[in-house]
Amino acid sequence: MNENPRNLHPATTVAAPGSRxxxxxxxxxxxxxxxxLWLVQTDPLQGFNNGAPPVENLTIERMVLDQxxxxxxxxxxxxxxxxxxQVQVDAAYWQFAxxxxxxxxxxxxxxxxxxxxxxxxxxHNVTLVTNTGATFDHEIPVAVPxxxxxxxxLASQAILGAFVxxxxxxxxxxxxxxxxxxxxxxxxxxxxxxxxxxxxxxxDTTIEALEFAxxxxxxxxxxxxxxxVAAASFLALMAIGRRNGSPTGLALATYIALGxxxxxxxxxxxxxxxxxxxxxxxxxxxxxxxTLHNVTEGIGIAAPLLKMRPPLLSFVGLALLxxxxxxxxxxxxxLAFAPQWTAIALAIGAGAIAQVIVEVTALLSxxxxxxxGLGGLLGPAAFGGLAAGVGFMYVTAMLVKI
Amino acid sequence: xxxxxxxxLSRRNLLLGGGAAxxxxxxxxxxxxxxQEGHGNHAAGAKPQGFAAPSHQTAHGxxxxxxxxxxxxxxxxxxxxxxxxxTGTVSxxxxxxxxxxxxxxxxxKEIEIAPGVxxxxxxxxxxxxxPAIRATEGDRLRIVFKNYGSHPHSMHFHGIHSARMDGxxxxxxxxxxxxxxxxxxxxxxxxxxxxxxxxxxARHIHKGxxxxxxxDPDPARHPDNAEVAKSRLFGSPENAEWQEMAMIMNAFDxxxxxENEFYACNTIAHCYAKEPIKVVKNRPVRIYLVxxxxxxxxxxxxxxxxxxxxxxxxxxxxxxxxxxxLITQCQAxxxxxxxxxxxxxxxxxxxxxxxxxxTELGWMGMFDVVEELA
Numbered sequence: 001m002n003e004n005p006r007n008l009h010p011a012t013t014v015a016a017p018g019s020r021x022x023x024x025x026x027x028x029x030x031x032x033x034x035x036x037l038w039l040v041q042t043d044p045l046q047g048f049n050n051g052a053p054p055v056e057n058l059t060i061e062r063m064v065l066d067q068x069x070x071x072x073x074x075x076x077x078x079x080x081x082x083x084x085x086q087v088q089v090d091a092a093y094w095q096f097a098x099x100x101x102x103x104x105x106x107x108x109x110x111x112x113x114x115x116x117x118x119x120x121x122x123x124h125n126v127t128l129v130t131n132t133g134a135t136f137d138h139e140i141p142v143a144v145p146x147x148x149x150x151x152x153x154l155a156s157q158a159i160l161g162a163f164v165x166x167x168x169x170x171x172x173x174x175x176x177x178x179x180x181x182x183x184x185x186x187x188x189x190x191x192x193x194x195x196x197x198x199x200x201x202x203x204d205t206t207i208e209a210l211e212f213a214x215x216x217x218x219x220x221x222x223x224x225x226x227x228x229v230a231a232a233s234f235l236a237l238m239a240i241g242r243r244n245g246s247p248t249g250l251a252l253a254t255y256i257a258l259g260x261x262x263x264x265x266x267x268x269x270x271x272x273x274x275x276x277x278x279x280x281x282x283x284x285x286x287x288x289x290x291t292l293h294n295v296t297e298g299i300g301i302a303a304p305l306l307k308m309r310p311p312l313l314s315f316v317g318l319a320l321l322x323x324x325x326x327x328x329x330x331x332x333x334x335l336a337f338a339p340q341w342t343a344i345a346l347a348i349g350a351g352a353i354a355q356v357i358v359e360v361t362a363l364l365s366x367x368x369x370x371x372x373g374l375g376g377l378l379g380p381a382a383f384g385g386l387a388a389g390v391g392f393m394y395v396t397a398m399l400v401k402i
Numbered sequence: 403x404x405x406x407x408x409x410x411l412s413r414r415n416l417l418l419g420g421g422a423a424x425x426x427x428x429x430x431x432x433x434x435x436x437x438q439e440g441h442g443n444h445a446a447g448a449k450p451q452g453f454a455a456p457s458h459q460t461a462h463g464x465x466x467x468x469x470x471x472x473x474x475x476x477x478x479x480x481x482x483x484x485x486x487x488x489t490g491t492v493s494x495x496x497x498x499x500x501x502x503x504x505x506x507x508x509x510x511k512e513i514e515i516a517p518g519v520x521x522x523x524x525x526x527x528x529x530x531x532x533p534a535i536r537a538t539e540g541d542r543l544r545i546v547f548k549n550y551g552s553h554p555h556s557m558h559f560h561g562i563h564s565a566r567m568d569g570x571x572x573x574x575x576x577x578x579x580x581x582x583x584x585x586x587x588x589x590x591x592x593x594x595x596x597x598x599x600x601x602x603x604a605r606h607i608h609k610g611x612x613x614x615x616x617x618d619p620d621p622a623r624h625p626d627n628a629e630v631a632k633s634r635l636f637g638s639p640e641n642a643e644w645q646e647m648a649m650i651m652n653a654f655d656x657x658x659x660x661e662n663e664f665y666a667c668n669t670i671a672h673c674y675a676k677e678p679i680k681v682v683k684n685r686p687v688r689i690y691l692v693x694x695x696x697x698x699x700x701x702x703x704x705x706x707x708x709x710x711x712x713x714x715x716x717x718x719x720x721x722x723x724x725x726x727x728l729i730t731q732c733q734a735x736x737x738x739x740x741x742x743x744x745x746x747x748x749x750x751x752x753x754x755x756x757x758x759x760x761t762e763l764g765w766m767g768m769f770d771v772v773e774e775l776a
Contacts, residue, residue, distance in 0.1 A: 131519060133663060171716065
C-alpha cells in the first residue's frame with residue numbers, strides 16, 4: 001500500500017526522456033538563430049542610426065623604444081573595426097607601418113612602428129588619428145630604450161630581484177633557530193603576525209591588480225577579471241591544499257611561500273615595467289626599503305615550522321619559492337607586457353595569499369582550541385601579532401613610497 | 403607597495419631621484435650606448451622597410467603623413483585649386499557697366515583632408531576652400547547663394563558694400579533651402595576673402611565655409627602704376643606672363659577639442675609636399691595668400707632660399723613690405739606675394755608656415771623649379 005506507481009515503469013523509459021529532453025535544446029537554439037537571421041536581414045534597429053559616428057576606443061598595450069624608433073601594440077575596442085589613418089609624435093605627422101595592415105577588428109591588436117628619433121631621458125607624446133579624425137594619446141613620460149634580453153641585463157636584473165625578493169625572505173628564515181625556543185604565546189604571536197602581514201599583502205596586491213586592470217583594454221573588463229582570477233586561484237589552492245586535511249608544518253610553509261612568491265612575481269613585473277617606462281632612478285635607499293619591508297615574509301614562512309626539524313635544504317627551497325619569482329617578474333616585466341597580464345599575475349597572487357591567510361588562521365585557532373575555545377584566538381598574543389604584522393608592513397612601506 | 407613604480411614615472415620624480423646611487427640602472431647603462439649610436443643613423447635608417455620615397459620627400463625624412471588623398475572622391479584637386487579662378491558669367495548692365503554673376507551653393511560633404519582621414523565639412527560648391535571668386539575693380543557683382551545645408555549659412559564678403567549685403571544674421575544669413583542674392587560693386591581692388599557669418603562663427607568657418615575673393619585693379623584707374631595694374635588684371639597679356647596661385651592657409655580640428663589636428667595650404671595636409679608645384683624658372687610668381695586658420699591666433703608663410711615682396715591685403719600697387727622671406731597673418735588677414743626664381747638653379751624649394759608645429763602637422767610644400775614646363 002506504500003507502493004509508488006512510478007516504480008512500476010519499465011527501466012528503459014528512464015534513459016529515453018534524457019535524450020528526448022536534450023532534443024528540446026534545439027528549440028531555444030532555433031529561436032536564437034531565427035532572431036539573429038531576422039535582425040541581420042531586416043535591420044529593424046535602423047531607426048537607432050542617428051548619424052552619430054561609431055564609438056572608437058584604442059588601448060596602447062605595449063610601447064617599445066629601440067634604435068629603429070617606436071613600436072607600439074594597440075588593441076581596438078570600438079563598436080566597429082578601427083582604422084588608424086595617421087600617427088603624430090610630439091605634434092608632427094610621421095610615417096608609420098602597421099602590422100597587420102588595414103582595419104583593426106574589435107578586440108584585435110596591431111603593431112605600429114614609427115621611425116622616430118626619440119631623445120633619451122625626455123618625454124614624448126604619441127597621437128593616433130583614426131579615419132574619423134578621433135585621436136588617442138599615449139605619453140612616454142621618460143624615453144629610455146626598452147631593455148632587451150641579454151646576459152648583462154638579465155644578470156643585473158637578477159641581482160635587483162635577489163635584493164628585493166630572495167634576500168629578505170632568507171634573512172627572515174634565518175630567524176628560525178632563534179625562534180625555535182619560542183613558547184606557546186610567542187608561537188601564537190608569530191602566526192598572528194604572519195596573518196597580519198599576509199592581510200596587508202592581500203589588500204596591497206588586490207589594489208594593484210585593480211589598478212593595472214584599469215589600464216587594460218575595456219574588452220577585458222579588468223575589475224571582474226581580477227576578482228574572478230583571484231577567486232579561482234584561491235579555490236584551486238584551497239582544494240589542492242586540503243586534499244589530505246588542513247596543511248600544517250612544511251606543507252603550510254610551502255603554501256605561504258607560494259603565496260608570497262606569487263605576490264613577489266607581480267611586484268617584480270611592476271618593477272620591470274617601471275624600468276621600461278623610464279623610472280630608472282631606483283636608489284639604494286629604495287632597494288633597502290624593499291628588503292626591510294619583505295623581511296617579515298621570511299619569519300611568516302618559518303612560523304609553521306617551529307615545532308619540527310625540517311632539512312636545511314627545504315629552507316633554501318622555501319626562500320627560492322618565495323623570493324625567486326621577483327627575479328622572474330623583473331625579467332618578464334621589463335619586456336613591456338600589456339597591463340592585463342600584470343593584473344592577472346597579481347590576482348593569482350591575491351588568491352594565493354587569501355588561501356594562506358585561511359590556513360594560518362585555521363592553524364592559529366587549532367592551537368587556541370587546545371587551551372579551550374576561541375579565547376586564545378582573540379587573546380592579547382594573537383591581537384598583538386596581527387597588529388605587529390600589519391603595522392610593520394605599513395611602516396616599512398613608507399620607505400618605498402615616492 | 404608598487405605605487406613608487408607608477409609615481410616614479412613623472413619626469414620630476416625622476417630628476418629628484420636622479421642623484422641617488424642606482425643598482426638597477428646598470429641595465430639601462432648597458433643599452434644606452436646602443437640607443438645613442440642608433441640615433442646618429444636615424445635619418446638614413448629611419449625609413450620603414452620597403453618605402454621608397456620620391457627624392458623631394460627625403461627633404462623631410464619620415465616626418466610626413468602616410469598615403470595619398472583620393473582627389474576624385476573629394477571632387478577637387480589641390481594642384482588644380484591653385485589656378486582655378488571663378489570669374490562668373492559676364493554680361494553688360496543697361497548703364498554699360500560689366501556685371502559678373504556667380505552661383506554658389508552651400509552643401510554638407512564629407513571630405514578627405516589628409517590620407518585616410520575624413521572630415522564632415524560644410525562647403526561652398528562642394529569644395530574647401532570654396533570657389534576663388536575673381537572680378538575686376540568696378541564690376542557689379544551678383545552672387546546667387548543657395549543653402550542646401552541643414553544649418554543657416556551666409557556669404558560675408560570682405561569688401562565694400564551696404565549693411566543689407568553683409569551676410570550676417572538679419573542681413574543675408576539664409577536658412578536651409580533658402581536663397582539670397584548678394585549684390586554690390588567690386589571694390590576695393592586687392593586680395594580678399596569671403597566666409598560664412600552664421601553663428602556660431604568659429605564652427606561655421608572651421609567646418610570649411612570660406613573662399614578667396616580677388617578684385618583685380620582696373621589699369622585705367624591707376625595711371626601712375628598702370629603696368630603693375632595690367633600685370634594683376636586677370637586675362638591680360640601682361641598677366642599671362644605671371645604664374646599666379648591661390649593659396650588659403652587652413653586647418654582642421656578633427657576631434658572637435660578646440661585644437662587643430664591638421665594644418666594645410668588648400669585643405670589637404672602635405673599636398674604640395676607630395677605633389678610639388680611646378681614653377682618655371684624665368685617667369686615671376688604671384689601668390690594670393692589668405693589665412694582662415696581657426697583656433698590659432700596667427701599663421702605664417704616662409705619661403706626657402708628666396709625673398710619676396712609683399713602687398714598686405716593687396717590693396718596697393720607698391721609693396722607694403724619689400725624683400726622678406728616670412729610674413730605672418732592673423733585670421734582673415736591676406737596679401738599678395740611676388741617673387742622669382744630667375745636667378746636660381748632649378749630644384750626643389752620648400753615653403754611652409756614657420757610655426758614648426760603647423761609645418762609638422764601638414765602645412766608645408768615644395769616648389770619644383772624647372773627650366774621649362776614639360
